[in-house]
C-alpha cells in the first residue's frame with residue numbers, strides 16, 4: 001500500500017471535526033479492542049487530528065506532523081511506531097528469519113514463512129481479513145502490518161501461496177514520510 | 181499475545197514500550213542488519229546506546245543468537261546482505277566524490293552593450309530549494325532572479341545585472357558555512373574568456 005508512497009501522493013490537508021475524531025477512535029477500538037485503555041493516550045481528547053487526503057483513497061491522520069493512524073476505505077490502521085509502543089494490543093504473527101528481507105522489500109507473506117520452525121501463529125484461529133502485526137524470529141519489535149488473506153487455520157493447513165497481504169512496513173513510503 | 185493491555189481493575193493505563201530508533205537508517209536497531217548501512221548503523225549504536233549495542237553485537241549475544249535456519253541458509257542471507265551493503269557503500273562513495281568534484285559556475289552573459297545577466301549553475305550541492313535561493317539572490321542583490329533549466333537540463337538561476345563578484349562572495353561564504361570548502365566557485369564570461377578561476381581556499 002505504501003511501497004512507492006511519497007509526499008507527492010498527498011493531495012490536501014485539513015483539520016477534522018471533533019465528532020469525526022471521536023468516530024475514528026471508536027472505529028479503532030472496534031478493530032483493536034486492546035487499544036481501548038490507551039486510545040486517549042494515542043489520540044488525546046484535546047488534540048487536533050489533521051487529515052491528509054492521498055492518492056488511491058488513502059487517508060493519513062497526524063498529530064503534530066506525526067502520522068498516528070491511516071485509512072483506506074473503512075479500515076483504520078495504526079502507524080508502526082504506535083504498534084511498537086503498544087504491541088500487546090494487536091493480534092500478532094511471527095515470520096521466520098528467512099522471510100525478513102522479503103517483508104522489508106514489500107512482498108506479501110507466503111504461508112511457508114508463517115508455518116516454518118522459526119515462525120509462530122496464534123493457537124486460536126484468526127479469521128480471514130484480520131489485521132495482524134508481523135514480528136520476526138529473534139526480534140523484539142514488529143517489522144510490518146498486514147491483513148490475513150486466509151484464516152490462520154487455513155494458512156496452517158493449505159500452507160501454500162500468499163497468507164498475508166502486506167500493508168505497511170519498516171522503510172516503506174509511509175515510514176519514511178516527513179509531513180513538516 | 182496472551183497479554184492484555186489492561187491491568188487489574190481496568191484503571192491503570194498500559195505504559196508505552198520505549199523503542200529506540202537507529203539514527204542512521206531509522207529502523208529499530210535489531211533490523212539494521214537488513215539495511216544498506218549496517219556498518220554506519222553499528223557505529224551509531226555503539227556511540228549512542230552501548231547497552232543495546234552489547235545486547236545485539238557482543239560476542240556472547242552473537243553466540244546465543246538462535247535461528248531456525250540451516251547454516252547454509254544463514255550463510256546465504258549474510259552473503260546477500262554483505263553484497264547489498266557493499267553496493268550501498270560504493271554508491272555513497274560515488275555520490276560523495278561527485279559532490280566533492282562538483283563546482284559552482286557563475287557565468288556572465290552579455291545581453292546588450294551595457295547589460296549583463298549572471299547564470300549560476302551547480303547549485304545542487306547546497307541541497308536547497310532553487311526557487312527559495314533565487315528569491316534570496318533577488319533580495320540580496322536588489323534585482324530580479326529566476327530559476328531556469330540550461331542546455332544540460334540542469335537547473336540554474338539567472339540573476340539580472342552585473343553582480344558576479346557579489347554572487348561569488350556570497351556563495352563562497354555559504355559553502356564555508358556548510359563546511360563544503362572543497363567545492364570550487366568559478367566565474368566565467370560567456371565569450372569563454374576566463375575572468376577568474378580561483379578555487380576557494382579552505383580556511
Ligand SMILES: [Zn+2]
Nearest residue numbers: 202205212221
Ligand atoms: Zn540502522
